Amino acid sequence: MTSFAGAPVAERQNYDAVLLASFGGPEGQDDVIPFLRNVTRGRGIPDERLEAVSHHYRANGGVSPINAQNRALKAALEAELAARGIALPVLWGNRNWAPYIPQTLQQAYDAGHRRLLMVTTSAYSCYSSCRQYREDIGMALTETGLDGKLAVDKVRQYFDHPGFVEPFIEGTGQSLAKVRTQLADAGTADAPIHVLFATHSIPLRDAEAAGRSEGEPREFAEGSAYVAQHLAVAEAIMARVDPQQDWSLVYQSRSGAPHVPWLEPDINDALAELAAQGIKGVVVVPVGFVSDHMEVLWDLDTEARETCAELGLAFDRAPTPSTHQKFVSGLAELICERATNNRADAAVGPDRPAMTGLGPWYDVCRPGCCANFRGDKPVIAEVGSSIGLVAAPPAGPAPVQGGS
Template identity: 50%
Template sequence: MPTDYDAILLVSFGGPEGPDEVIPFMENVTRGRDVPRERLEEVSQHYFGFGGRSPINDQNRALITELEQLLAAEGPDLPVYFGNRNWHPLLPDTLAQMRDDGVRRAICFVTSAYSSYSGCRQYRENLAEARAEVEGAPELDKLRVYYNHPGFLEPQVDFILEALATLPEDARDGAHIVFTTHSIPRTMSRHCDYETQHYEACRIVMELLSERAPLPDGGERPWQLVFNSRSGPEFVPWLEPDVNDHLESLAEQGAPGAVCVPIGFISDHMEVIYDLDVE
């Protein structure tokens, strides 16, 4: 299979891999943003509750291993590199290694499926900055956002069906499907397709779910898109409703059950294992 590229670069957010890395990582993430110190320390405690280690790097390494095996079997047989925006392995270090290995042009897969400043444009900016920092760095092209790709959405249906099967039988048909994603400031949302793309992804998933597991009465399952992990000053409006508030509201309404679907994330990290699994 011919290709114009001689490597793949998996680009991700990054995360600490031990307690000593938590505070430096958080300071790096929040640099230049008006995040209150108490919020930074609060989120740091979330990491300490899991041994100071984010699962995202291990999951990305596992993804790279599976991708390398797939490429070796089906082609193109390209090396896969790993670089992070906010923590080691940092993008400039990875680009320097790629240059030393003779890579001239790479295609970049970013672990963010939707358009937004922090989820798309900032990655492009970071890639450009890293290239400018590393003399002789390879050319880089970024894959498009993939919020509506079948390979991203069809597994969501599998997970929903697995979760529904864990509910009491009399709660399954009336259970609400609660899609959740990382909240962003409304000012940011107005200048990108972040919210629209999420609604489109949810709509497609619900169509696929109805095809695979139609309700006995032929009706539609109730579903909502909600948000988690807001940060920043309280006076700055972010996308709502908050997932915690929404789940409390469903309980007050007497909903028989709910399945929470973290459709905004492609791997577990702190916004999933703490903000959703704990809070």
């Protein structure tokens, strides 16, 4: 494992709760349009257009699996922290559906919590995966009047932490074996296979701004930290699974105006090109995703699978980390890097493991990192930001350690 020596390390703190922050999703047919209004707020998109793009939710009973998955992850993380003797409740707040982040912060403050450590369900660096969460917290603290009363810090982006990468190594190997079995059963055991690492497409402008900030000394592959991080993680996975196996990075779930350029190639276009080249089987690895939420179940398990069936390609999709024990343990280690709550775990912190040369990523982002082209907003966890800062607590009893 290698690491980037220039990454600033934040001072460890005594936290009194962990905040699990995520995207959120509808939990019934009546929730779908209100949820999509939340996601697209400020863009002036009419309900008729939202209804036209709601089909993947409608086909699943109006329910996104992400909330259930976050409940499971919250419970698993609580159990892992308890097993390590770390008395930190895990709170949960979403950007776009209940439980909403502002309400969660208010409830945390009302329960006596004063310093939270945020873990998000997004591993990579770009506006929507990191800065937008930091802005949501900054705006929530301002809107609730909790700025200066409740501090919220954030763990580093963990794209190359072993806890995130190793479940993909395990799953990719298993999926390769399944596709090879499918081809053998079809009498084409020696047919070529390709591994596609899939992640969410984002606008090119956001991709180019990803990881860019004042004082950033590095250049990134393809001019983007977002792209470079995915390529580095995919390379680390294949180095362990099969260094000779061909693979590539593809994108999915594009949305927005057609004239705005986004990262390509789209996974379905890539599948068609691979079939034309004589590839007979594909393994799809959703390397950009923490859990099997709607964009995995629909864009990969439905649309990409159907494309493979039409093209005559053997197909298997590797699992996401979800509640894999290594992933849950990795999140606990990220918390231990920042928390002084259990000194028995202090040895975990200084190591800051990373499986690529791009990490470990910054604990505190540099000014302007992953720029917001839609306007400046209050932001936490950025060098020079005063949002969320609170005065040091006076000597006395330890902060409240109540349940979530």
